[in-house]
Amino acid sequence: MGKVHLHNCLRLKNAQLVSVADSSTKALRFAREAGVKNVQRDYNKLLNDESIDAVIISVPNFLHLECTKDAAEAGKDIFMEKPLARNVVEGEQILSHVKRAGVKLMVGYPSRFREAFTSLRDEIRSGSLGDIQFASATNISSGPFSPRGDMGRPAQVPAWWFKKELMGGGALLDLGVHAINLFRWYFGDVTGVKSYLGYRFNMDFEDHAVCFLKFKDGPIATVNVGWFSKDPRVSIELYGTVKHRSLVRSPPGALSMITEDIGRKFGKIGRSMERYYRELQYFVECVSSDTSPSPNGEEGLLDLKIISMGYKNAFNLTPNR
Amino acid sequence: MSLVSFVRAGESNTGSLKTAILKSLDLVQFNFKIDSKKVVIKPNLCYYHDYSTGETTDPKFVSALIDVLRDHLTSDPDIFVVESDASAMKCKHVFKMLGYEKMAKEKGITLVNLSKEENTNAEVKTGQKYFKFRIPQIIRESDLLVNVPKIKYQLGVKITCALKNIYGCNAYQKKYVYHKDLSEAIVSINKLIKSNLVVVDGIIVTGTRTRKLGLVMASEDPVAIDAAASNILGFNPKSVKHITLAAREGIGNMQFVQRGERPASIKNLFPRRTMKNKIRRFLASAYLRYVR
Numbered sequence: 001m002g003k004v005h006l007h008n009c010l011r012l013k014n015a016q017l018v019s020v021a022d023s024s025t026k027a028l029r030f031a032r033e034a035g036v037k038n039v040q041r042d043y044n045k046l047l048n049d050e051s052i053d054a055v056i057i058s059v060p061n062f063l064h065l066e067c068t069k070d071a072a073e074a075g076k077d078i079f080m081e082k083p084l085a086r087n088v089v090e091g092e093q094i095l096s097h098v099k100r101a102g103v104k105l106m107v108g109y110p111s112r113f114r115e116a117f118t119s120l121r122d123e124i125r126s127g128s129l130g131d132i133q134f135a136s137a138t139n140i141s142s143g144p145f146s147p148r149g150d151m152g153r154p155a156q157v158p159a160w161w162f163k164k165e166l167m168g169g170g171a172l173l174d175l176g177v178h179a180i181n182l183f184r185w186y187f188g189d190v191t192g193v194k195s196y197l198g199y200r201f202n203m204d205f206e207d208h209a210v211c212f213l214k215f216k217d218g219p220i221a222t223v224n225v226g227w228f229s230k231d232p233r234v235s236i237e238l239y240g241t242v243k244h245r246s247l248v249r250s251p252p253g254a255l256s257m258i259t260e261d262i263g264r265k266f267g268k269i270g271r272s273m274e275r276y277y278r279e280l281q282y283f284v285e286c287v288s289s290d291t292s293p294s295p296n297g298e299e300g301l302l303d304l305k306i307i308s309m310g311y312k313n314a315f316n317l318t319p320n321r
Numbered sequence: 322m323s324l325v326s327f328v329r330a331g332e333s334n335t336g337s338l339k340t341a342i343l344k345s346l347d348l349v350q351f352n353f354k355i356d357s358k359k360v361v362i363k364p365n366l367c368y369y370h371d372y373s374t375g376e377t378t379d380p381k382f383v384s385a386l387i388d389v390l391r392d393h394l395t396s397d398p399d400i401f402v403v404e405s406d407a408s409a410m411k412c413k414h415v416f417k418m419l420g421y422e423k424m425a426k427e428k429g430i431t432l433v434n435l436s437k438e439e440n441t442n443a444e445v446k447t448g449q450k451y452f453k454f455r456i457p458q459i460i461r462e463s464d465l466l467v468n469v470p471k472i473k474y475q476l477g478v479k480i481t482c483a484l485k486n487i488y489g490c491n492a493y494q495k496k497y498v499y500h501k502d503l504s505e506a507i508v509s510i511n512k513l514i515k516s517n518l519v520v521v522d523g524i525i526v527t528g529t530r531t532r533k534l535g536l537v538m539a540s541e542d543p544v545a546i547d548a549a550a551s552n553i554l555g556f557n558p559k560s561v562k563h564i565t566l567a568a569r570e571g572i573g574n575m576q577f578v579q580r581g582e583r584p585a586s587i588k589n590l591f592p593r594r595t596m597k598n599k600i601r602r603f604l605a606s607a608y609l610r611y612v613r
Contacts, residue, residue: 142369145369145418153497154409156408162414
């Protein structure tokens with residue numbers, strides 16, 4: 001995700017990308033080649049730079065707390081990749097650091113900036129679908145185990161993706177958090193959570209899950225997430241008393257990727273990157289106008305609390321083999 | 322000419338797989354080296370995709386094969402199931418994720434990461450090209466090396482089966498270095514490592530689409546098996562560079578006598594790609610390889 005944010009940052013019209021910090025030499029080389037002059041191995045150097053107003057934190061889950069604490073203490077406004085933290089306790093610590101320092105914290109939920117999903121919210125609010133009785137969100141892919149490339153070469157899945165203690169959870173945390181946040185944005189407060197957790201890959205974290213959410217003034221929703229499929233798919237279904245809505249999004253094919261890549265060389269954002277660009281643009285607007293961003297840290301924490309309830313009220317399925 | 326057997330397994334449970342494997346070995350008149358002390362089984366565990374995708378060998382299939390071997394070898398042999406780390410895959414994760422750790426425990430066999438084993442450098446020439454490989458000692462010392470590949474379509478080399486699976490015996494992790502001359506590299510390593518038996522897990526086959534075929538194939542000749550696998554996927558074996566090259570280098574014979582169910586009956590399940598599709602894939606692959 002760091003590369004996506006770097007690419008979008010360079011195209012922001014209301015902000016200037018000053019510096020990039022990463023412990024990896026390859027990542028720094030990538031940033032330099034993308035046109036960033038000031039690259040650092042130690043992020044504290046970046047935090048000490050007074051000309052910097054805000055930071056984007058795109059690091060593995062187990063580093064969220066440490067990085068946010070340091071950035072908040074340095075007085076930087078923060079855009080943090082989801083999930084807010086590995087668990088509720090860490091999430092609360094993050095919020096306390098942010099509040100103490102009086103800085104802004106936005107959590108990256110790109111679905112909130114996806115036009116099709118924002119239109120759905122407008123439809124729900126307008127009443128054109130009637131009362132929504134059932135809602136369903138599905139997010140299926142190979143997740144962290146999707147084949148990766150690095151400068152045209154196949155690359156290993158980073159080691160932290162195989163360790164529950166470093167991730168904080170499995171597919172429910174990684175993918176479910178998107179749908180839970182989106183549904184809360186659509187329907188409001190959650191009053192009950194139950195889930196089924198599956199272990200197809202024999203690891204100590206769930207690689208697929210079905211989570212049931214009961215909303216206080218709204219529908220019963222199911223969130224289906226999984227890291228088991230080579231055929232990635234994101235979909236939302238809403239069943240209302242007047243109308244139903246169904247949205248299915250598949251990732252771009254090879255040719256679309258090529259067209260996007262070429263467009264990118266000429267400064268275009270590309271369809272698959274638009275939502276990430278919009279969320280950054282919005283974050284920068286919040287920083288410039290001194291307004292509180294949404295989704296913020298409190299929302300990120302609420303999502304973590306729901307996931308934590310999902311883990312607590314879970315029925316664990318046995319591994320397939 | 323080499324013998325290649327084709328047997329349909331009814332259900333994919335260990336019992337029917339065992340019966341199908343045994344029948345496939347009988348059809349090719351495989352002569353068990355009954356005094357084999359060290360048996361090495363090489364499945365295809367190229368990535369974290371599980372057996373249901375058709376990309377990796379099913380641990381149930383290997384489990385059934387182990388039963389067959391134990392039934393036919395006189396002394397209780399040491400059985401090793403081996404794989405090596407690859408550019409994007411690590412054995413320590415793949416063994417666990419794909420169910421091999423569990424199977425190893427149940428069967429009392431040893432899983433081996435070839436990249437962590439003692440190995441020796443070997444250099445070999447194919448055509449005008451030289452290749453260096455790291456050949457693990459455990460492979461050299463095995464009395465019986467059983468190659469258990471999958472049948473897959475792969476952009477670039479068209480099909481991967483027995484010959485390509487041996488490529489995974491190279492202990493060197495960064496296998497992408499061979500990608501430029503992959504066909505020659507596949508043939509080269511097969512000149513250094515010769516399996517005694519190939520048993521193909523064709524229960525799920527990934528051609529232009531993924532299909533449950535319930536097929537078991539066996540042969541002592543990896544070239545013959547690859548030629549038969551090409552037929553199944555709808556390719557003329559003569560159009561597959563590594564197969565023709567392997568035959569020319571004397572690794573095996575492209576001509577084979579088939580025993581059991583004719584592969585032609587399943588050939589139509591994998592329709593050839595349309596010209597439009599081929600052009601799209603070619604452009605995409607050329608772009609990703611040379612431009613991106």
